[in-house]
Amino acid sequence: MNSTFRIARIAGIDINVHATWIIALFLVAWSLSVGYFKDSYPNWQSSSYWLASIFSALLLFVCVLLHELAHSLLALAKGLPVHGITLFIFGGVSSIEMQDDEAHDEFLIAVVGPLSSLALAGIAWLATQLLTAGEIASAVLQYLVGINVMLALFNLVPGFPLDGGRVLRSIIWGITGDFEKATRIAASAGQFIGYFLIAAGVVWLWSGNVFSGLWTAFIGWFLNSAAEASKVQTVTSYAFRGLTAADLLEPEPETLTPDTPVATFVRDHILRHGERALPVVFGDRVLGIVSLSDVKRLPEAQWVNTPVTTIMSRDVLAVAPTDNVSEGLRLLAEHDVHQVLVLDDGRLLGVLTRAHLVEYLQLREELGLRPSSRHGSGTALP
Ligand SMILES: [Zn+2]
Structure with missing residues (x-):
C-alpha cells in the first residue's frame, strides 16, 4: 500500500504528499478557526474564520515546502542527490543523500x-507593512509572520533530526572528525527533547488544554522515535559502508531437504538449536524457507507425516552477494526477521543473520575500527 502521492516536480525534485498531510491540513485549519483567529479577531463572522484559517493552513504548508x-536546492548545488520532498502530518x-x-x-x-x-x-511582515489589504488578508499575513518565526x-x-540537531552534529563532526560520535550525541539530544515535549504535552493536557497538549506530546513522540531510528540507521549504515553481503555472510548454513518431516525440523532444529527458520534446499537450489510460524499453523498430529515443503514459504527474502550489507539490514528490519539468504543466481551461498551483524558491530566497536569514508542521510522536520 502506497500512501504517498506525487503532486509536483520542482527543479527535478519530486514533491510528494503523504496521506496524513490531509489530517494535518484539517487540524491546523480547525485549530486556527476555533482558537487563534477567534481569540485575535473576536468580531468576525464565522465564514471569515474559516476563510482565513483555510488560507493560512494552505500557506503554512507552502512555507514548509x-x-x-531551500534544503534540497542547496544540496543539489553541492552535488548531493535529492530523492524528493514529502509533506506529512508533522x-x-x-x-537528501549525504555522500561527501x-x-x-x-x-x-x-x-x-x-x-x-x-x-x-x-517577507510576510513587509507585506503587512506595504500592502493595504483587507482585514482577513492582513490577518493571514500576520499569522504567517509568527508561524514562520516559530x-x-x-x-x-x-x-537530531531537527535542523538544529544537524547543525550540532556537523559542528561536533567538524571538530572531532568522528561522524558516529557526532550522530550519537546529536540524536541523544533529539531523544531528550522528544521526552521533554511529551512531558510538556502531558502537563498541558492536564491543565485542560487538550488539543495543544496532545499535539505537543505527539510531536515529542515523533521526534523521539525519529531520533532513535536515525541514530541506529545512520550509525549502522555507516558502519557497514563498503561491505557486501559476501563479506559478512555465514557460509554453509543449516538446511533441510524437501522430504524432511516437520517433526524432525521441530525436534532437531527449533528445540535443539533454537533455529527459527531454515532454508529448504534441493541440490544447491533453494526451494523455500520454513519457519516456526509455518509450523504453528499445522496441527501437531500432522507433524510426523508432513514434509517441510508442504508448509514452507516460497517467498524467500534474499540478497545477492554483491549487494551492500545495508540492503540486508533493510530487509531484516522491514520484515522483522532474523535472517536473509544470500543467493547467487538461486544458489545458496550463506545467510546474513541479525545476530551476526550485531556481533560484527560490537567487535568493531571493541577494536575501535573506523572506515575511511563517511555516510549519512538528510531529513528535516519543520
Ligand atoms: Zn529544515
Whole structure:
C-alpha cells in the first residue's frame, strides 16, 4: 500500500504528499478557526474564520515546502542527490543523500532551512507593512509572520533530526572528525527533547488544554522515535559502508531437504538449536524457507507425516552477494526477521543473520575500527 502521492516536480525534485498531510491540513485549519483567529479577531463572522484559517493552513504548508526546497536546492548545488520532498502530518522531509565527508556541507544544508523560514517571516511582515489589504488578508499575513518565526526557532532546537540537531552534529563532526560520535550525541539530544515535549504535552493536557497538549506530546513522540531510528540507521549504515553481503555472510548454513518431516525440523532444529527458520534446499537450489510460524499453523498430529515443503514459504527474502550489507539490514528490519539468504543466481551461498551483524558491530566497536569514508542521510522536520 502506497500512501504517498506525487503532486509536483520542482527543479527535478519530486514533491510528494503523504496521506496524513490531509489530517494535518484539517487540524491546523480547525485549530486556527476555533482558537487563534477567534481569540485575535473576536468580531468576525464565522465564514471569515474559516476563510482565513483555510488560507493560512494552505500557506503554512507552502512555507514548509519552501523551507524544504531551500534544503534540497542547496544540496543539489553541492552535488548531493535529492530523492524528493514529502509533506506529512508533522511537517516536511527532504530526502537528501549525504555522500561527501564534508561536515560544513551538512552545516550549510541544515541551517539554510530555518534561515529561509526567517526570510519568509520577513517577507510576510513587509507585506503587512506595504500592502493595504483587507482585514482577513492582513490577518493571514500576520499569522504567517509568527508561524514562520516559530518554524525557524523550533527547527533550530539542537536535537537530531531537527535542523538544529544537524547543525550540532556537523559542528561536533567538524571538530572531532568522528561522524558516529557526532550522530550519537546529536540524536541523544533529539531523544531528550522528544521526552521533554511529551512531558510538556502531558502537563498541558492536564491543565485542560487538550488539543495543544496532545499535539505537543505527539510531536515529542515523533521526534523521539525519529531520533532513535536515525541514530541506529545512520550509525549502522555507516558502519557497514563498503561491505557486501559476501563479506559478512555465514557460509554453509543449516538446511533441510524437501522430504524432511516437520517433526524432525521441530525436534532437531527449533528445540535443539533454537533455529527459527531454515532454508529448504534441493541440490544447491533453494526451494523455500520454513519457519516456526509455518509450523504453528499445522496441527501437531500432522507433524510426523508432513514434509517441510508442504508448509514452507516460497517467498524467500534474499540478497545477492554483491549487494551492500545495508540492503540486508533493510530487509531484516522491514520484515522483522532474523535472517536473509544470500543467493547467487538461486544458489545458496550463506545467510546474513541479525545476530551476526550485531556481533560484527560490537567487535568493531571493541577494536575501535573506523572506515575511511563517511555516510549519512538528510531529513528535516519543520
Ligand atoms: Zn529544515
